[in-house]
Amino acid sequence: MYEACQISAKFVCCARRRCATISATLRQVSGTNAFVLEQVEAGMPDDPILRSIDVTIPATGVTVLAGPSGAGKTTLLRLLNRLDDPLSGEIYWKGRPLSDWDPTELRRRVAMVFQRPPLFPGSVYENFQVALPDISNERALHVLEHVGLSADMLDQDATTLSGGEAQRMCVARALLTEPEVLLADEPTAALDSAARHTVEDLGRSLADSGVAVVWVSHDTDQLRRLADHVIVLADGLVRATGTLADLDTSHDSVVRQSVGAA
C-alpha cells in the first residue's frame, strides 16, 4: 500500500513537471515575440471583464482584436504593456512573464497608441522629446516623414493638428522608442474616412517592416482590410482565433458578425 502511494506520488509529481515543461515549450514554439496569455482574468475584482483567457497573440503582421462592445478588447490590450495587470493568470512575452519585465523597459518595446491621441503641451518636436529627450532634428524629421507628415509641422503646436495628423504624430512619437510591438486601441475611431485610411496604411507598413501590430477595431471593413490574424472576444472570453479565411467559415454567428463575413 505504501509502495503504491509512493509510485502514485511520483507519477503526479512527474506529470506536473511534464505539464510545466510542455507549457514552457508551447510558449517558446508559439514564436519568440508572441504574447502568450494563460488563464488571464482582468477588470474589476468583483466584476471581471476578461474571464479566463487562453490565447496566443502572434508576433508578426497585424492582429486585430474584434468583438462586440464590452467584450474586453481594450482591457486585453492594456494588459500587454502593463498599463494594467491581470487579476489572475499569467502573460508571457518573449517567453518571460510580463510581471518580470521592468514596466518602463517593456513599454518602450511594446508601444501603444490610443483612441484619443494624448497631445502634450508644446510643439510636435517637444512631444517627440517626451519619448526621446535628446532627439536630433534630423531624427525628428525622419520620423515625421515615416508617418507621412510634412517637415514644417515639427515646430507646429501639437494641439493644432487635425485628428488624423495628431494620431500619426502619436504613432511617430511611439516609434521613437524603436518598439517591437505597436498596440493600437481603436486608433481611427474618431477620424474621418481619409484620415482613417492613412492611419491604416501606416499600421500596415509598420507590420510589413517587422513591427508586430495589435489593433483593436469595431469596424469590420477595417478589420478585413488590415487583419493577418483575428482574435474575436465576446463576454470576456476568446470566441475564436485564426485568419480571416478561417473565421469566415465559422458556424458561430457572433464570430461571423465580428469579422464581417458575408
Add this chain to the structure above:
Amino acid sequence: MTAVLVGIEQGDIGIAGLAASGILVAVAVAISLWRQLGLARSLLWAALRALVQLLLVGWVLQFVVDPDDPLYWSALWIISMVTFAAWTTSRRARDVPNVLALSLVSYLAASVVVLGVLFGFQIYDFEGRTLVPLAGMVIGNSLAATVLVSRQLLIAADEQRDLIEGRLALGLSAADAYKPHLRQALRTALVPQIETTKAVGIVFLPGAMVGLILAGVEPSDAVKVQVSVMYLVLGSVATTTAVMSLGISRELFTPAQQLRRITRQSDS
C-alpha cells in the same frame, strides 16, 4: 523680543474696548439685513465663535506659555494642532488615498524644518511663549495650501489620465509621467502665498504687525517680527505642499508604474 512682549502688555484694550469693537460686527450685520444677503445669522455666529474660541485659547495659552511650566505642555499642544490640521485636511480632501497619514507627515515635516530654523538659529527664544504661537502659524497657514494641492493632484490624476498614461506608455517612470501635473499643482498652491508676500506693506499691513503696533511695540521691531513670520509662512507652505504632493504622487501609482483609478466623490 523683550521689548515686543512688554509692548503687548501695554496694549490691553479692556473689556469695554473689546465690546466697542463689536460695533463693527453690527455694521456688517446691518449691511447684510439692508441688502437682504441672508448672512446676518452667519455673521453673528462667526463673530461669537471667534470670540469664544480665542478666549478659550487665550486662557489655555496662559498656562502653556508660563515660563515656569515644562515644555511638554507646549509639545502636547503642538501635537494636538498637527493632528487636528491633518484631520481637517483628510476631511476636505477625503478622496486622496492615505490622506490622514500623509497630512500628519507633511505638517510634522514643516514644523520640524521651520521651527528648527527659527530656534536653531536662535531667531526666537526656545520657550512655550514662542514655540506654540509659531507652530500655530506654521500649521494654520499651511492648511489651505495643503488641501488645495491635494485636490489639484487628484483632479489631474482623474481628468488628465490620458496624458499621464500617454507618458507612461512611452516608457516614462511614474514620477516623470506625473511631474508636469505635480509642478502645476504646487505652483497653484504656492503662487497666492508668493503674491501675498510681494504685496505686503504696499497693499495691506499684516495682522501680526498691526497687532504689535496697536499693542505699543515700535514699528521697526514689529516689522522685524512680521518679516520673520512671512518667511515662516512661505517656508511652511512650501514644505507641507512639497511633502504632501510627493506622498500623494506615490500613492497614485502602483509599484508597476500604473496610475491607480481614484473615485472622486466631490470637490466640495
